[in-house]
Amino acid sequence: MTTQTKYVFVTGGVTSSLGKGIIAASLAKLLQAQGYRTTIQKLDPYINVDPGTLNPYEHGECYVTDDGAETDLDLGHYERFLNVPTSQANNVTTGRIYQSVIEKERRGEFLGKTVQVIPHITDEIKERIQILGNSGDYDIVITEIGGTVGDIESLPYVEAVRQLKWDLGEHNAIVVHLTLIPYLSAAGELKTKPTQHSVKTLMESGVQADVLVCRTEHVLNDNIRIKIARFCNVHEDAVIQSIDASTIYDVPNLMLKEGLDTVVLNKLQLESNTPDLTSWNVFLQRHKNPKHTVHIGLIGKYVELQDSYKSILESFIHAGAANEVNVEVEPIHSEHIDKNAIEKLSHLHGVLVAPGFGERGIEGKINAVQYVREHKIPFLGICLGMQMAVIEFSRNVLGLKEANSTEMNPETSQPVIDLMEDQKTITRKGGTMRLGSWECELIDDSIVSKVYNSKSIKERHRHRYEYNNAYKQKIETAGMKSTGFNPGTGLVEIVEIPSHPWFVGVQYHPEYKSTVSNPHPLFVAFVKAALEYKKKNTSV
Numbered sequence: 001m002t003t004q005t006k007y008v009f010v011t012g013g014v015t016s017s018l019g020k021g022i023i024a025a026s027l028a029k030l031l032q033a034q035g036y037r038t039t040i041q042k043l044d045p046y047i048n049v050d051p052g053t054l055n056p057y058e059h060g061e062c063y064v065t066d067d068g069a070e071t072d073l074d075l076g077h078y079e080r081f082l083n084v085p086t087s088q089a090n091n092v093t094t095g096r097i098y099q100s101v102i103e104k105e106r107r108g109e110f111l112g113k114t115v116q117v118i119p120h121i122t123d124e125i126k127e128r129i130q131i132l133g134n135s136g137d138y139d140i141v142i143t144e145i146g147g148t149v150g151d152i153e154s155l156p157y158v159e160a161v162r163q164l165k166w167d168l169g170e171h172n173a174i175v176v177h178l179t180l181i182p183y184l185s186a187a188g189e190l191k192t193k194p195t196q197h198s199v200k201t202l203m204e205s206g207v208q209a210d211v212l213v214c215r216t217e218h219v220l221n222d223n224i225r226i227k228i229a230r231f232c233n234v235h236e237d238a239v240i241q242s243i244d245a246s247t248i249y250d251v252p253n254l255m256l257k258e259g260l261d262t263v264v265l266n267k268l269q270l271e272s273n274t275p276d277l278t279s280w281n282v283f284l285q286r287h288k289n290p291k292h293t294v295h296i297g298l299i300g301k302y303v304e305l306q307d308s309y310k311s312i313l314e315s316f317i318h319a320g321a322a323n324e325v326n327v328e329v330e331p332i333h334s335e336h337i338d339k340n341a342i343e344k345l346s347h348l349h350g351v352l353v354a355p356g357f358g359e360r361g362i363e364g365k366i367n368a369v370q371y372v373r374e375h376k377i378p379f380l381g382i383c384l385g386m387q388m389a390v391i392e393f394s395r396n397v398l399g400l401k402e403a404n405s406t407e408m409n410p411e412t413s414q415p416v417i418d419l420m421e422d423q424k425t426i427t428r429k430g431g432t433m434r435l436g437s438w439e440c441e442l443i444d445d446s447i448v449s450k451v452y453n454s455k456s457i458k459e460r461h462r463h464r465y466e467y468n469n470a471y472k473q474k475i476e477t478a479g480m481k482s483t484g485f486n487p488g489t490g491l492v493e494i495v496e497i498p499s500h501p502w503f504v505g506v507q508y509h510p511e512y513k514s515t516v517s518n519p520h521p522l523f524v525a526f527v528k529a530a531l532e533y534k535k536k537n538t539s540v
Ligand code: GLN
Pocket: 354, 355, 356, 357, 358, 382, 383, 384, 385, 407, 462, 463, 464, 465, 466
């Protein structure tokens, strides 16, 4: 549609947690729905090379792309909104920028120059921003700058944006600045001063915001909009209200109503039409008008934090809409499930045992699996959840009392979950797990072959430990079947218990691939199984 790729930079001011990722994803959705090939990129100003080594308490879920990049959870929103896969190029951290500049320096690529933040770090940032644009795959690249303007860490990014705006020319790069308009209840007023200051902070770095997206809990009246426009050097139609929404999936429609897509396209001198949001709105309609409710337990150790299991929670929203079911997810801390699991789990219509690392809470996960297996409650185990299902089955059905993962007990005499040979010599933690998309062949007459309606699938992985094939025959004979294999290595990727109505454990992470327009079939089938269980077990 266009020849020159256009760039939209999204910056944030006043405070963190304003929802830049959702605004960027919503804008991208509107531009995509107008026919523009759009992608989003996130630049994170921390020193970790990627978020793979970060504890979910620090930074929420680590999202994994097809090409095996461990990335910021905002990339999950981008994929869920756009239904277009992201890659390593879509997430860059300060750590990665410095790592690459230092490697170039060691190779002697700077020809004796003093290596400095400007120009070397800023050049590297500019190059990373333009990788997606130069691919020829996109008309518009939206680049979200993490952090808040004015932070020391953000300075090189803001400087790179200033230079790029200049290099690319007026109508090829714009800045959308997200800010907060607080309401002071004592004064009964919305206050614009923090926004004025944050726009001024940007200007001190030579960057003028073109569009202001104002987060607010109250409607912005015309006077406020005029005031913001006047003090911040933007047009009135470029003051966009972003009011709190009951679901993030409402935000594209709210932004459409405010004309965010039109103002952005006008500034980029691109044609603006009405976006086609038909299928999006069908999803919203189903999401908001469920016919039934099911209660699903989410067993994990980070359950107090919404962001830690972001993709799983969103997958339930997609799968719920597909089934016209309201999925009430009940987070249950795995450390609080003792042998007497019944009180915590008996009212549930399905149980998902979550991914995770380390020993804490695993006995609770094993107790939960035992309870749902014996009581025939639908079960989905993801990654560590699948490994716990194999351990539970080995201990309680096969009688292998010592069965464990060598992650939890390296000395166990019955390592039903163990490291592959190639993992045993690894000492560096970052980026060395089995990561990214791997093929998996499905066995006929299994739940998964029906669910996927295919013989071969590709799913994303993020783990070090594996089902130990030395125990496969014993486990299978006792009634837990392996129904998915990696064709290259023979590794077991899926287990099922055919004598149970719906018991599936997967070594991979289906939640990373669920999107609004493509709800993940495994989650859709799990929610359906939960609904069937509820109908069967609730007396009418
Ligand atoms: N800790 C397990 C492993 O490394 C599972 C990882 C996960 O659940 N993502 O194999």
